[in-house]
Amino acid sequence: MGILVGKDTRLVVQGITGREGSSHARQMLDYGTPLVAGVTPGRGGSTFEGKVPVFDSVAEAVEKEGVNTSIIYVPPPFAGDAIVESAAAGIALVICITEGVPVLDTSRAIKYINEKGGTRLIGPNCPGVMTPGEAKVGIMPASIFQRGNVGVVSRSGTLTYEVVDLVTKAGLGVSTCVGIGGDPIIGTTFVDILKMFADDEQTEAVLMIGEIGGTDEETAAAYIKAEFKKPIFGFISGRSAPPGKRMGHAGAIISGTMGTPEAKMAAFKDAGVPVADTLADMVQLAKNR
């Protein structure tokens, strides 16, 4: 089972002929991901790796190949439009890997998605989603993953790989790993993913890797306290970062006293979520649960 991506995924890669897009498309195919179409405007009619048809638009890929999930590798100036194109074509799940998308572009794309309905956006600036043994829709190194019962959700990319590596080395495995993205505005937040893990039979425990800035972790803690029943373990990254260097002035006003690592750890503790000091400790807690 797992969440978001799996055997029922029919994937289209937006930007399949670009450097990153083609390299990762190849890796996803190697993994056995149901990658059935690619899109690069102007390159319609060609094929990728001799077998995946390339179309000029996402709408065409939906019509001809029945794709239901898209992954975006297009450069930052075009990523916001690529998200909207997928949503307009009726794609249910859009995963935007691209880093460096202007925040207003993301905000507008999310506004469009919310008005139209029927589409979930993961990212931007994320490593993607992977359900080991079923589908890898992202840029994570597949070799470190084992199939299992631990759900992983994180705002970071590379830190997520560290955790997965530790999970595997501890003899555990992952149900689904979701990188929700490191941008200030993202399509899907911790709470959205936790609700899916709550309903997923394969997922028995969850590892949640938060970081400084914003209040998504605090919101998640409130949800966990109120209704999340599975064992969950937390980690907060960026605890040694000096205040003011990364967090905007007015952002701190909206958050009030929320947003600092101390506030996040306090919120987790209040919700009964053990917060580990290191990633290795967190994985150990999950193992000993």
Add this chain to the structure above:
Amino acid sequence: MKLYEFQAKELFAGAGIPIPRGTMVTDADGAAEAARDLGRCVVKAQAHAGGRGKAGFIKLAETPEEAKQYSAGMLGQTFKGFVITRLLIEEAVDVAAEYYLAITMDRASKSPVMICSAAGGVDIEDVSASTPEKIVNLPVDVAFGPFDYELRDLSERAALDPKASRQFVDVAKKLYRTFVDSDASLAEINPLMILKDGRMIAADAKFDVDDNALFRHQDLLQYKEEAEEDPIEAEAHRQDVTYVRLGGDIGILGNGAGIVMGTLDMVTREGGRPANFLDIGGGASAAKVKQSLDIILMDPNVKGILINVFGGITRGDEVAKGVIEATSGMDLKVPIVVRMAGTRAEEGLKLLEGSKLVPEPDPILAARKVIALSKGA
């Protein structure tokens, strides 16, 4: 990218937001000359930090002589780590009320949000801590922008003077337009002043531009170099490298904000002091790694470097090639520990064997090693 007050006010003036008459100067004689033109005036040191007034970096000058004297006293001084090289000389005004108005991107509503308070002129974070009910918000529909009725309501909820409502709506709409047109992450007016004659003006201005959007703002690039203060950060940003100086002695380089933050935490936890945050991002080439190392080594305090890479988009062998290339021609004075895992990490670590670099697959052991080596152990 942060703009100085005088630059932000240039943008505001261009958008039709009323600002005080004033001139930016870089020496005390210029300040005196500006004061002769303006009359009674305020000397304001330009720095990317708040709390200037309390620290004596904003002063009221009655005469050109005073303006000159205060300017000479501020120029070259350091305020919160920023060396003062520019002053804004502005006409003194008769204040009736001081409000607060800002726009920023709100993570929760995923849209721009306007923030307003009748308690302006002071540090808004203090207001937020002591009387949060005095701060009101308006999430803005990013497809349409704020509507007049919403802004009138915002003004009413913030308990601004009803007589100022029309001016407030006008200023707020223009501020929103500037925010969107320049891809800002923050546009703040504090204080938004009501003068004794009833006029509303932006007496101070703070403006941060979303770095991700600079590619479509050639007009704002003129501010880019001037906006930097720390010379190493300035050089890093010129080269498009994400670098923040932190003041310690262990240089840190990683691929992704998360892993770099995690590495800072780890080094701190093991008793070391990180010198910097440096994220080479995804898909970094050999040339970019070399460039990053050169930037870290510009800091003379750096006594050791920890490179922490987990391969996803970034391949371990590429990073290894970059490190070897960067160090081969260098007379290396500091030890470099390289921790690598993930895509092509084994190939990367193999490439490093036999070099003067210290490969270490375990992240915590790598942190301990670089701390020990930096102390000459």
